[in-house]
Amino acid sequence: MHQFEDDRELEARGYKREMPRQFSVFSLVALSFSLTCTWSGTGSSMGISIKEASAAGTLWSIPVAALMTFILSAGVAELASAYPVAGAQYYWAFFLASDNYRAFASYMNGWLSILGWWLASAAACNFIASLILSIAYLWYPEYQSQNWHEWLVYLGIVWLAVALNTFGSQLLPLFNRFNFILAFSTLTATTITLFVCSRNNHAPAEWTFADTTNETGWPSNGFAFMLAVSNAVYAFLGTDCGAHLCEEIRNPAQNAPKIILYPILIGLITAFPFACACMNAITDVDAVLNTPSGLPLIEIYYQSTQSKSASSVLLATFAICFFGCSVANGTTCSRTLWAVSRDNMLPFSKIWSKIDPTFQIPLNALLLSGTVISLYGLIFLGSSTAFSAMVGAAVIFLQTSCALPQAILLWRGRDNVLPERPFSLGRFGPVVNFLAVAWVIFLDVISCIPTELPVTKENMNYISVVSIGLTSIVLLIYVFSKKGKYLGPRMPSEEIGLDGDAIAGKEGQEFGEYETTDCDKDPASFNKE
Template sequence: MSNITTEDGMDKANTMHRENNTDDLELEAQGYKRAMPRRFSLLSLLSLSFALTASWNGFGSAIGTGLAEFSASGVLWTLIIAATMSWIVSLGMAELSSAYPNSGAQYYWSFRVAAPEWAPFASYVSACVSTAGWWLGNASVANFIAAMILAMVKISIPEYTIHPWHQWLLYTAVLWLAVAINVFGSRFVPLFSKFFLYFSLASLLATIIAILACAAPNFQKASWVFGDTTNSTGWDNKGLLFILCLLNNAYGFMGTDAGAHLAEEIPNPMVNVPKVIVSGSYFPQIPWPFALACLFVTVDVERVIAPPSGLPLIEIYYQATGSKAATIALLAAFALCMFGCATANIAGSSRQIWAASRDNAFPGSRWWSQVSPRFQMPLNAAVLSAVFTMANSTLTKS
């Protein structure tokens, strides 16, 4: 029996070795050599994509703005439109990743599919826009986490006064903790990603059940949830408000390209990366039940649009549960899910910068294209992401 087990293990190892060799040869055909281990599986990369997209968390963090722009029906129906648009774009990226499994993703694809005379320009613009998108996205996530933590403290200690520098310190701490996990826990990032997948799904289900059960039978009218278009902005152009509400909901669907940026860290990327992107494109459907639950338990709309705490989600949870303890518990779960997004963002943004820097796309590319021999990940690129995001917040506050 031990001999059979040993032989099976050797066969599996040999198969993986052959697959890695084939993957490396395909990468070399694109002009690159593998610099990092292929430590992600299909499930762990799908989990990282889910953590980064965080679609139900993205919706919850922006629900107040949508309600102000186009009320409940605008929030609900533009959510479906935004999800459909995200799905279509994701299918296109899945097709490109099957042909060109490269961590540069949009940067590399632009070069390969553009006309020869435009390829360098299109590739460079794509690299800059993608990198800026990663950084700004992480800034919004870290800022929201910091605001939620302070709000929970304020709920627990009413006499506590929140100062801007408190939020900045927490914002900075979130950023660097996400970097630390990616660096010192680089081997365990796939495991962390799977944890965030399961925790986020469990939190979503628990939140929906909790707010509906606690609010029953004091629900908002269905006519308001599905049909009200009242806007609280003072603007009269409903077409523009509809578009703004759509853009607001699109925020929760960013990140379905995450798998493409780690294409060089998963076996058989020509097959597995498209699977991750296509599977991840269905995640945007998840916020709809959460949106319905939030809208049905919203009784005082004005307090959600202009909440005393500054965070509409807090008001929704409190109106539903009537309990500070329950509100804090739900917010804590929400904040942890958002932190999974921040961690995945550092993973994706560092690969984006590293991949583009291999082709000298940025100033200082010699530094950003380095892979740490100890941690086997683009350490310098990860630190750059956090530094820029922190500096951006500092300049904004000043």
């Protein structure tokens, strides 16, 4: 499909192209792979999964998480093919929901996506800061890291990612391709190094592949394994980024599903061997779980190589690859904010919806994301437990934002609301959507359960408190600022008809002037013509 045809389709949906279509399929798959960063995400949370379900639980939780994420993302890919607009979840919720609820469903799902991306970005930047300080601790054991030390490093990472997204905006496709190749090279080299260096002193195969003993205090190893699976989901988080960047690629209806699904398969293929190498290298589990640096991965590297230099090099390259995740997070956050602001969803939307003419990016939205993520980091100064709960809520918000449109789809009937699309789940659609919704409900519940017994104020799981608190703030913004004013995504009246109230509201001028027509009120009708 030629670019002008993509632009015409976008205009038919109510928007003019403002971003250059500079990404190829490979460069966006590379960006999505850098963002999900599955093998790095697995390494970052390895200590938690070992404690929850030992080595075997750590390994086998990865394919389970990959399978369920693939099912959820398959439904997302179908919606991205049906509605290739950068707003993604908030846009889908609007056009799938009934007239009475579409504006509210769109508003809430948009905020779930935004909050999820902000929290996920904070998690990535914080872990990179921990990696850097862990290398310092390895060489200087007397060094006592303070929370404010980590926050300063965290701050530098956040704004370096913002700077690269700004001044290197036109080089982002090249940067992501480079990071993709670097990540594969680093992963291969690290996996081989761990296997070779530990060939004469490694963990028993029975422990590596069969032991699921948990140290959480929960009496059931099966339940502890499910905790490990919920932990492994973090390594596959962010598969919807391809939907948010679909306006920057040609033929998005056909290519966006590839960008959403391919990184999950690549992530599984890369993360599982890496996890096997790490588990095989462990000779002292207690030292891994109680490392003074607070980072189990560096202890695993050191137990394998018995060299501070080798461990530092492996961890430094790991951190560089993980930094690519922070850059990709910044890219996706800015596009998500910009897309929803085009329709007046956020306070001061006119500011965040502007495209900078020099850098050709939503610079204001990017700066807002950097500022909010920086402020998130301040929570770490007061309590690392509270900060962990903030970033843990990222799983709930992002996964729920992907499942909610699929729940609406099931409720209203797929054939009644879905338009024609290049990527279709066909007869498997209802099953995929049902499994995705059921999985996310289960995941939301289990993510809020304490991971250790007995529960203390230090190990208490505050994710439910954070999730309810942030959702309440969003609801208050809606009630006092956006109710009756936020009308949802726009659509030219000659292409699609909405009910009169949705079009002729007081704030209608903010979206342009629409006139109602006699065409079908179902938003899918335009797409089926």
